[in-house]
Amino acid sequence: MLGLGTLAKKVFGTPNDRKIKATRPLIDRINALEDEFAKLDDDGLKARTEELRKRALEGESLDDLIPEAFANVREGAKRALGLRAFDVQLMGGVFLHQGNIAEMKTGEGKTLVATFPAYLNALTGKGVHIVTVNEYLAKRDAEWMGKVYAALGMTTGVIWSGMPEEEKRAAYGCDITYATNNELGFDYLRDNMKSELSQLFQKHHNFAIVDEVDSILIDEARTPLIISGPSQDRSDLYVTINAIIPLLKPEHYELDEKTRNVTFTDEGNEFLEEQLKARDLLEPEHTLYDPESTTVVHHVNQGLRAHILFTKDKDYIVRDGEVVLIDEFTGRMMPGRRLSDGLHQAIEAKEGATIQPENVTLASVTFQNYFRLYDKLAGMTGTATTEAEEFGEIYGLGVVEVPTNKPIARDDQDDQVYRTVAEKYAAMIAEIKKANEKGQPVLAGTTSIEKSEQLSQLLTKEGIKHNVLNARQHDKEAQIVAEAGRLGAVTIATNMAGRGTDIQLGGNVEMQVLAALAEDPEADPVELRKREEAKHAEEKQKVIEAGGLYVMASERHESRRIDNQLRGRSGRQGDPGRTVFYLSLEDDLMRIFGSQRLDKVLTSLGMKEGEAIIHPWVNKSLERAQAKVEGRNFDMRKNVLKFDDVMNDQRKVVFSQRREIMAAEDLSEIVGDMRRQVIDDLVDQFMPPKTYADQWDAEGFYAAVIENLGADLPIIDWLAEEGVDDDVVRERLVKETDELMAKKAVEFGPETMRNIEKQILLQTIDAKWREHLLTLEHLRSVVGFRGYAQRDPLNEYKNESFQLFESMLDSLRETVTQQLSRVRPLTEEEQKQMLAQMAAQPAAAQPAEEPAAEQPAAEPAREPALAEAGGDAPAAQGFVEDDPTTWGNPGRNEKCPCGSGKKFKHCHGRLA
Known part of the structure; x- marks a missing residue:
């Protein structure tokens, strides 16, 4: 009997089906224009771009321009790359233009799909940013798709770290700019530390298309981007604390693997106190609970986390004496990225690496708040449905599943669960051997470098030739992935998310042509390509006959998305393929989520060694466990974002104020208002309302006027006059200080004075904002304890951060006024x-x-x-x-x- 929901879907279709159906008439209109655009010469395509640009700038809606714009891009791609976009690719382009996430399976040509909405939205002249997960892909896609844009008369730029400023500015000025999420975020922060409008990189946040959107907007959104400067060197402290941690016993701390958290027990605290006092890190009269001990306690906690929660070759590697973090989702190294709050230094101490000084925050932003700056946002990935709720709630993005060009012929088998890791690996090796003997290419996925090397050793022992792809072989990534679909190839990969290079059956023909050209540079390129393509077609046929790419994973990841991405490497464009997950009750996910109960059941059923349990119910229960972890991670990210939203409102005010100051020609009115506000505050302080003259602090007022306004005025005499009140004193101070500043402007020259005012204002804003960020960091770290007093930490943070922001503005006015009052030209x-x-x-x-x-x-x-x-x-x-x-x-x-x-x-x- 069908459920009501299933019955309704059969009659009305799913919401996704209805969205797909709604685009069909539009795709038909684009297809109807194909012959018309095919008749245009190369200049005709560029002329069409100019015509469409003119119409867009005159106010015609971009939605109305879709058929002609998409038809133009399809023709440009055919001529520049020899690629004709399928209808489903046009469909994906429409959904991206509408501000959705297009979920398209691996090998469906997402890179080409992005050119359609990018071209359409660039017609407005405000530029489009296409975001990739690494610089290799940014450069590759910009060079590859740049040919399409050039054929249509548009410019393409690419951003990478360390490029000269002028080149970067030019790249941002292009119609379409390719860049990584990190560089875009850092350039936004750098822009808000500049002092002239001409130095800015990002003029608009018009439209961004995010490739591997789940990786960038979810996985990487856990940690904010931070621009920092060095603080004092405390390497001795880390080394001393690092010597204490190995002395701890299991009863000294509690580890919660589900939340990845570790804390000291009461016994551990007592032990720590003894050890810290013995090393003179704690005064004899102090305990760990005294305010004076806060810093030491913080660093001891970080030392414990470094030793217990962070594992070498899984979370980081040590390369050339430097601790380099590994991205848990892609398995790539992240050079230049550092953990904050002294945690990175604790890991350096643990590994005996050079301890870099801690940093202080100069500017920061989360990816969530950076990408929400764009007027319109869109994304592409092979796996987004499982996170649709988060995309909708945080970014306002819908997820649309775009159908594949050809039906999927891949065989996704049920998971095989073994009792021990050894049994699981033995079964995998036997299966790899079987597939290898018939020439079927195998991709074995692992979750860490350590496990990939373990599997590699077992394969070597069996004499099976293979490649290993992990953070250590980072530079050979494209080559290894391109060869992974060849006859008899065996590839072990750590996390295949967002690799950007398709695994094609028979290997990547383009790579094979380039390799053949390198071997024989004198050969005729046309003949050589024909020869290589014929060899490739023959090999591809043999691979298809052997069953296509066989993906086997050695473990379930805590995110279903990462598992789906690994599965998606097989069965591209209707190719045959097979996928299976090999699990054991000793795997992290199984162990943490109650495998002990299952182990008892299996033992009582008399399950023998080497046997596997295979049943759809096991898959379902694992998916539920993964969904729980995903839900908890979503809650954690949402909580971080709630706190960052408070700071983001302030960040927007400060950054927009900076831009207004940079754009302004004359700031004398602003600094004049600031000076008058300072005068009001001084008068209220030393001549409080509703007080008598004998209660006024004349001498304090005199000193404060010299200090804050740089004016030696007869304040004491003024206050001694008969009938003088606060309004009279205020008017005199304003008149005297206005005359003083006018005299300064004459001495310097009006233009120079305006420049001085601008630079002092910008410098002071930057200094005050840095201090404010540090204060907010400290507030954020302690406000959680207010929960014990039944007060909502978020509301407490909102209220106090607002008061701190007001204090910062008061302090800003005082400092600017003081500095301007003291500035003077050098005498002869x-x-x-x-x-x-x-x-x-x-x-x-x-x-x-x-x-x-x-x-x-x-x-x-x-x-x-x-x-x-x-x-x-x-x-x-x-x-x-x-x-x-x-x-x-x-x-x-x-x-x-x-x-x-x-x-x-x-x-x-x-x-x-």
């Missing part, structure tokens, strides 16, 4: 003294400027461009080294014209 006497010092000290003997500590971020805001005495007076005819009036306006970072060898900002351009 000071210039002469400085020149005399320079003459007495040869340029060669000048100390070199300290290089800034390397950080992934940032050009700091430039210092105020101060002019010498005489302000903007025109330079005298001819340059004279000893005469600053002949130097014109040197750049702040250029060498000083006096010949000292120093930068101008550290010499004659310094703040007096």
Whole structure:
């Protein structure tokens, strides 16, 4: 008997079916235009682009332009790449343009699909960003698909880490820009540390298409992007604490594998106190619970996590004395990425690697909040349905399953569960051997480097030739994956998510042609290609006869998506294939989620060694366990995001304010308002409302005016006058300080004064924002304890962070006003003294400027461009080294014209 839901779906179709059906008329209209566009010459395609661009800029909706735009791209791709997009690829392009996630199986040509909505949305002139998981794919796709865009008269750029700033700016200025999620996020943060609009990289956040969207928007969204600068070196502390951790016994801590959390027991705390006091890390009169012990306790906790939760060759590898993290979802190394809060340093101490100093946060953003900046967002992946709820709730993205071009012919078998790991591996080796003998290519998936090397040793013992793909063979990735579909190939891979290179049966023909050309450079390329294609077709047929690609996994991942991605490597474009998961009761997922009960049942049933349990019920119960883990991870990410949303509102205010300041020509009104606010605060502080004259603090007021406003005024006399009140004093202060600043503007010259105001404002905002971030980090780390007092930590965080933000703005006004009141040109006497010092000290003997500590971020805001005495007076005819009036306006970072060898900002351009 059919359930009501199943019956309704049979009659009305699923929501996904209805979406697919709704695009059919649009696909028919695109197909109807194919002959018309095929008749155009190459210039005709580019002319069509200009016509469509003109219509888009005149206000015609992009939805109305879909048929012509897509037909133009299909024709451009046919000519540039020899690829004609299938109807399902056009369909995927439509869903992406509508701001959805298109779930398309591996090998369905997602890279080409992205060109359709990218071209259409780039017609508005605001640029489109196509986001990839690594730089290799960004460069490959930009070069490959760039030919299509070029054929249509559009420009393509690619962003990678470490590229020169001018090149990067040009790449962002292209119609379509390929980049990794990390570089886009970091460039956004860097933009908000710049001091001039012309230096910005990202002018618009118009439309982003995210490839491997589940990997980027979910897996990587657990950790925020942070730009940091170095703090003090504390390597001795890490080394000392690292010596204590191995002395701990199992009863000293509790490990919760489900939540990946480890904490000290009461017994452990007592043991720690003794050890820390013996090493002088804890004062004899203090305990671990005293406020003074917070820092040491924090580092001991990180040391424990480093030893218990982080495993070498699974979570990280040590390469050239450096601890490099491994992405748990792709198995790739992540050079440059570091764990925060001293955890990375604790792992370095554990492995005896060089301990890098801790960093302080200069700017940070989560991927969730970065990608929500875009006016429109879309994504592509082979596996998104299991996370549809999160995509909808966090990003407002729908998930649409796009049908495959050819029906899937892959045989997905039920999981095989063995009692022990040894039995499981023995069964896998026997199966690999059987497949290998008939020439069937095998892809064996593992969850860690350690397990892939274990499997590799067993295969070597059996004399089976194979390739291993993990973080250690990162540089050979494309080559190994391209060969994985060849006759008799055996490949062991750690996490196949987002590899970007298809496994084609018979091998990758393009790679084979390139290899043959490298061997015989004199050969005729056309003849050589024909020969290689014929060899490939023959080998592909043999592989098909052997059963296609056989994917076998040695374990279930905690995320169903990662398992589905591994399965999806087999059976591309209707090819035959087979997949099976080999599990044991000793696997992490099975062990954590109650395999002991199952073990007892199997033992009582008399299950023999080497036998497997194979039943659809086992698959279902495992899927339920995985769904639980996914749900918990979603809750954790949602919680992190709730707290970051509070900071994000403040971040948006600060960053938009910075941009307004950079764009403004004249900031005198803003700094004037700030000065008046400071005056109001001073008057309220020293002449409180509803008080008598004898209660006013005249001397304190006098000192505060000199300190904050840089003005030596007769405050004490004013306050002693008969009938004077707070309004009178306020008006006098405003008048005097306005005159003072107007006089300064004349001394410097109006243009230079405007520049000084801008640079001081930007510098102060940056400094205050960095301090504010640090305070919020500390607040975030302790606010959780408020839950014990029955108070909601999130509400507490919202309230206190808002108060801290208000305090930051007050402090900003005071600092800007103080700095502007103190700035002055150098006097003629000071210039002469400085020149005399320079003459007495040869340029060669000048100390070199300290290089800034390397950080992934940032050009700091430039210092105020101060002019010498005489302000903007025109330079005298001819340059004279000893005469600053002949130097014109040197750049702040250029060498000083006096010949000292120093930068101008550290010499004659310094703040007096």
